[in-house]
Amino acid sequence: MGLISSHGAGIFERLSWIMSLEGLRLALYDAPDLVQAVSDRIGTLITQFYEHLLDLDHLVAVFPDDDMGFRSGTLVVPDALRRYCLPWHQRWAQMAHARGLPYFLHSCGNLQAIMEGLIEQVRIDGKHSFEDAIIPVQEFQKRYGDRIAVLDGLDLNILSAGTLEQVRAHTRRLIEECGARGRYAIGSGNSIPSDVPVQNYLSMVDEALDLMKAQGVNMLSGVHFLLTYQCPYECDHCFVYSGPRAQGTFTLAQDSGGAGRGASVGHGADGVFRGR
Numbered sequence: 001m002g003l004i005s006s007h008g009a010g011i012f013e014r015l016s017w018i019m020s021l022e023g024l025r026l027a028l029y030d031a032p033d034l035v036q037a038v039s040d041r042i043g044t045l046i047t048q049f050y051e052h053l054l055d056l057d058h059l060v061a062v063f064p065d066d067d068m069g070f071r072s073g074t075l076v077v078p079d080a081l082r083r084y085c086l087p088w089h090q091r092w093a094q095m096a097h098a099r100g101l102p103y104f105l106h107s108c109g110n111l112q113a114i115m116e117g118l119i120e121q122v123r124i125d126g127k128h129s130f131e132d133a134i135i136p137v138q139e140f141q142k143r144y145g146d147r148i149a150v151l152d153g154l155d156l157n158i159l160s161a162g163t164l165e166q167v168r169a170h171t172r173r174l175i176e177e178c179g180a181r182g183r184y185a186i187g188s189g190n191s192i193p194s195d196v197p198v199q200n201y202l203s204m205v206d207e208a209l210d211l212m213k214a215q216g217v218n219m220l221s222g223v224h225f226l227l228t229y230q231c232p233y234e235c236d237h238c239f240v241y242s243g244p245r246a247q248g249t250f251t252l253a254q255d256s257g258g259a260g261r262g263a264s265v266g267h268g269a270d271g272v273f274r275g276r
Helices: 011-019 021-030 032-053 078-084 086-098 112-122 137-144 156-161 164-181 198-215 252-266
Strands: 003-005 059-062 104-106 126-128 149-151 222-227 270-275
Touching (some): 011 032, 021 032, 032 078, 164 198
Parallel strands (some): 126 149
């Protein structure tokens, strides 16, 4: 059993919450020194957190979330992210790598303008959060999959509104296309919001396990459950649909049922639960 963990929010999220998104955008032009001072203070505090986190036993990966985009682009100009945020992610990735741990990144939105920086400067090991309306995970993997891992990507619109057969078919398609290229993990394109039917989620898991059984190969080394219950914030740019009043989709018994499905073919596979 391994632990995937991180600070509760990324540097851009903290920066935009403290200054407000509108205030941050104005300050980028009117008071860049203030933006630098606030981002440096946030980055220093998060760094101190990671110094403790990296001493935890059984930590297998550092996996922060830092939503920096929306459907058509980044939430602030890309140069601002490169100046105030990416250097801190680079530092935390270096800290993780020094311990022999991968540094994955969950970040919603269209990040095409800064992807090269995330890969070549920050040195992320994998990217999570995909939406077909922005870029289908298959296309993203064609562009970047030779350099980083591609994590999950089954669009939430399919997972929440599709039939069981549609969920299974899309799961199979992603495994056959993306899995064949390597560096791919099947899963949901984002955290699991409360409007995803339990049976749809379990159909995704079952289809992945059924394909493995049919091939007679045990490729499962871990089961990663990305869950959403309540979030203390309601962000206009987030499509997870969580918030202070959100109700959890899965009960403990249902979570255990999904874990049991993995254990039935996993033969000692790691189980990781990550939530928001």
